Amino acid sequence: MTPRIPVSVDLVVLTVRFAELCALVWRRDRPPYSGRWALSGGFIHLDEDLPAAAARVLAERAGLPGAPVHLEQLQTYGYPDRDPRQRVLSVAYLGLAPDLPASTEAHMSWRPLTELSEMAFDHRRIMLDGIERARSKLEYTSLGAAFCPPAFTVAELRRVYEIVWGRTLDPRNFHRKVTKAEGFLVPTGHSTTRDGGRPAMLYRRGPAELLRPPMMRPAKDAVRL
Amino acid sequence: MTPRIPVSVDLVVLTVRFAELCALVWRRDRPPYSGRWALSGGFIHLDEDLPAAAARVLAERAGLPGAPVHLEQLQTYGYPDRDPRQRVLSVAYLGLAPDLPASTEAHMSWRPLTELSEMAFDHRRIMLDGIERARSKLEYTSLGAAFCPPAFTVAELRRVYEIVWGRTLDPRNFHRKVTKAEGFLVPTGHSTTRDGGRPAMLYRRGPAELLRPPMMRPAKDAVRL
DNA sequence: TCAAAAGTGTTCCCGCTACACCCATGA
DNA sequence: TCATGGGTGTAGCGGGAACACTTTTGA
Numbered sequence: 001m002t003p004r005i006p007v008s009v010d011l012v013v014l015t016v017r018f019a020e021l022c023a024l025v026w027r028r029d030r031p032p033y034s035g036r037w038a039l040s041g042g043f044i045h046l047d048e049d050l051p052a053a054a055a056r057v058l059a060e061r062a063g064l065p066g067a068p069v070h071l072e073q074l075q076t077y078g079y080p081d082r083d084p085r086q087r088v089l090s091v092a093y094l095g096l097a098p099d100l101p102a103s104t105e106a107h108m109s110w111r112p113l114t115e116l117s118e119m120a121f122d123h124r125r126i127m128l129d130g131i132e133r134a135r136s137k138l139e140y141t142s143l144g145a146a147f148c149p150p151a152f153t154v155a156e157l158r159r160v161y162e163i164v165w166g167r168t169l170d171p172r173n174f175h176r177k178v179t180k181a182e183g184f185l186v187p188t189g190h191s192t193t194r195d196g197g198r199p200a201m202l203y204r205r206g207p208a209e210l211l212r213p214p215m216m217r218p219a220k221d222a223v224r225l
Numbered sequence: 226m227t228p229r230i231p232v233s234v235d236l237v238v239l240t241v242r243f244a245e246l247c248a249l250v251w252r253r254d255r256p257p258y259s260g261r262w263a264l265s266g267g268f269i270h271l272d273e274d275l276p277a278a279a280a281r282v283l284a285e286r287a288g289l290p291g292a293p294v295h296l297e298q299l300q301t302y303g304y305p306d307r308d309p310r311q312r313v314l315s316v317a318y319l320g321l322a323p324d325l326p327a328s329t330e331a332h333m334s335w336r337p338l339t340e341l342s343e344m345a346f347d348h349r350r351i352m353l354d355g356i357e358r359a360r361s362k363l364e365y366t367s368l369g370a371a372f373c374p375p376a377f378t379v380a381e382l383r384r385v386y387e388i389v390w391g392r393t394l395d396p397r398n399f400h401r402k403v404t405k406a407e408g409f410l411v412p413t414g415h416s417t418t419r420d421g422g423r424p425a426m427l428y429r430r431g432p433a434e435l436l437r438p439p440m441m442r443p444a445k446d447a448v449r450l
Numbered sequence: 451t452c453a454a455a456a457g458t459g460t461t462c463c464c465g466c467t468a469c470a471c472c473c474a475t476g477a
Numbered sequence: 478t479c480a481t482g483g484g485t486g487t488a489g490c491g492g493g494a495a496c497a498c499t500t501t502t503g504a
Contacts (some may be wrong), residue, residue: 002231002268003231003232003268003269003270003271004229004230004231004232005229005230005231005232005269005271006227006228006229006230007228007229007230007232007303007314043227043228044228044230044303045228046228046230046305046312047305048305049303049304049305050301050302050303050304073300073301075298076275076298076301076316077275078232078269078274078275078316079274079275080271080272080273080274087271089232089314091301091303153456154456154457155455155456170493170494170495170496171455171456171457172456172457172458172495172496173493173494173495175456175457175458176457176458176493177492177493179457191456193455193501193502193503195454195455195456196453196454196455196502196503197453197454197455197456197501197502197503198454198455198456198457198500198501198502199455199456199501199502200455200456200457201456201457212441213441213492213493214439216437216438216493218494378483379483379484380482380483395467395468395469396482396483396484397468397469397483397484397485398466398467398468400483400484400485401466401484401485402465402466404484416483418474418475418476418482420481420482420483421475421476421480421481421482422474422475422476422480422481422482422483423473423474423475423481423482423483423484424474424475424482424483425482425483425484426483426484438465438466441466451504452503452504453502453503453504454501454502454503454504455500455501455502456499456500456501456502457498457499457500457501458497458498458499458500459496459497459498459499460495460496460497460498461494461495461496461497462493462494462495463492463493463494463495464491464492464493464494465490465491465492465493466489466490466491466492467488467489467490467491468487468488468489468490469486469487469488470485470486470487470488471484471485471486471487472483472484472485472486473482473483473484473485474481474482474483474484475480475481475482475483476479476480476481477478477479477480477481
């Protein structure tokens with residue numbers, strides 16, 4: 001007989017807001033782990049594909065239906081006692097989102113990492129794996145723009161990198177690097193002064209997925225901004 | 226009610242032998258997909274961790290008990306009709322192995338990619354994902370040595386890179402790069418002439434996991450050796 | 451006129467590439 | 478002595494780091 005196991009999809013949805021890297025979480029109100037922060041998740045349906053289940057959880061449980069969130073499979077967690085009630089296999093997805101309002105109806109909220117030292121189940125481990133994935137994805141893909149609104153400036157994109165990596169970057173070299181990179185940024189023709197100073201060009205995400213050569217994060221001796 | 230799903234672990238075990246990248250497969254002898262090549266796999270037990278299940282499948286189904294195979298989780302495949310009999314969720318693991326004899330008892334054999342254009346289920350897709358993972362891992366980790374025997378020469382390691390990437394590499398620059406990289410190679414003090422010519426130093430795998438800066442594969446205009 | 455941020459030019463340095471060259475063995 | 482592959486030296490180039498400098502706005 002083949003053993004059958006309940007399978008859930010859990011979402012590590014990250015964003016950058018108020019100069020901090022935040023995750024979308026809700027506070028559990030019953031055991032186990034009552035009062036702890038938890039990722040949004042749900043069991044997959046029997047006729048449902050994994051990406052479809054992730055999209056459904058994003059819409060229904062996370063309260064972000066139709067939001068422009070980049071979703072990708074992260075990893076699967078399956079040690080037997082990760083849920084004390086019954087064995088559950090969890091397929092984790094990573095979501096990168098612009099700064100959206102969290103759904104109060106779904107009881108979700110954006111919390112900076114510093115507040116998330118204690119989480120339910122193994123959700124802290126999953127979240128940390130997601131953050132590490134996001135950090136490395138910024139190095140060799142153009143996914144940093146997934147944290148930005150549809151039109152954004154180079155400085156806003158740079159602040160995303162700085163906050164996700166926890167490093168300061170040289171604004172001038174960063175500017176050259178991303179504007180020169182083929183297919184990373186598409187000029188909209190408009191500009192804005194919302195950051196003060198000289199008006200900055202507004203860009204949209206370009207078609208390029210990979211960044212070659214990659215932009216490597218500086219060594220850890222450089223500090224948080 | 227939470228739907229329960231059978232979960233299997235499937236292994237993409239790769240090696241380099243006879244100057245070709247090969248995968249460990251077996252030929253199915255009954256429907257569905259009778260006669261097609263398949264990856265080794267098995268259902269996970271109810272009390273079993275995922276890495277433990279992968280190790281068990283490697284030992285029992287793949288016929289490589291105790292072999293020095295680097296195993297890491299690849300991805301999870303879950304669209305509902307990937308197995309026509311019943312829905313099965315597959316957690317794929319990638320294994321990198323030195324050139325070991327395949328177990329005849331387990332009916333496994335090493336087959337070069339060129340012979341594996343038609344496989345059972347979605348195993349070709351899984352295998353291709355595993356190969357792409359292996360290719361990129363060679364770029365930024367020291368896992369190339371996982372394809373080599375315990376003691377190996379720089380030239381043997383280079384041929385691993387050349388075959389996995391399908392590109393020729395400059396032997397002299399490659400030599401400098403890997404011998405200079407901190408923690409990649411540990412000299413054994415011995416040497417060998419098994420490749421002909423001047424004796425080559427033998428090395429063991431070093432403690433370093435990551436390769437910084439990475440060794441990037443050349444653009445695709447360079448051809449197969 | 452000044453502060454602030456955008457964007458450009460320039461210099462230095464390091465790492466990669468290409469290739470000339472020498473070394474140590476078997477045949 | 479020659480063929481074969483191992484290993485070193487070195488010049489050139491391209492990209493990143495550092496930073497001086499100009500540009501364009503709001504106040």
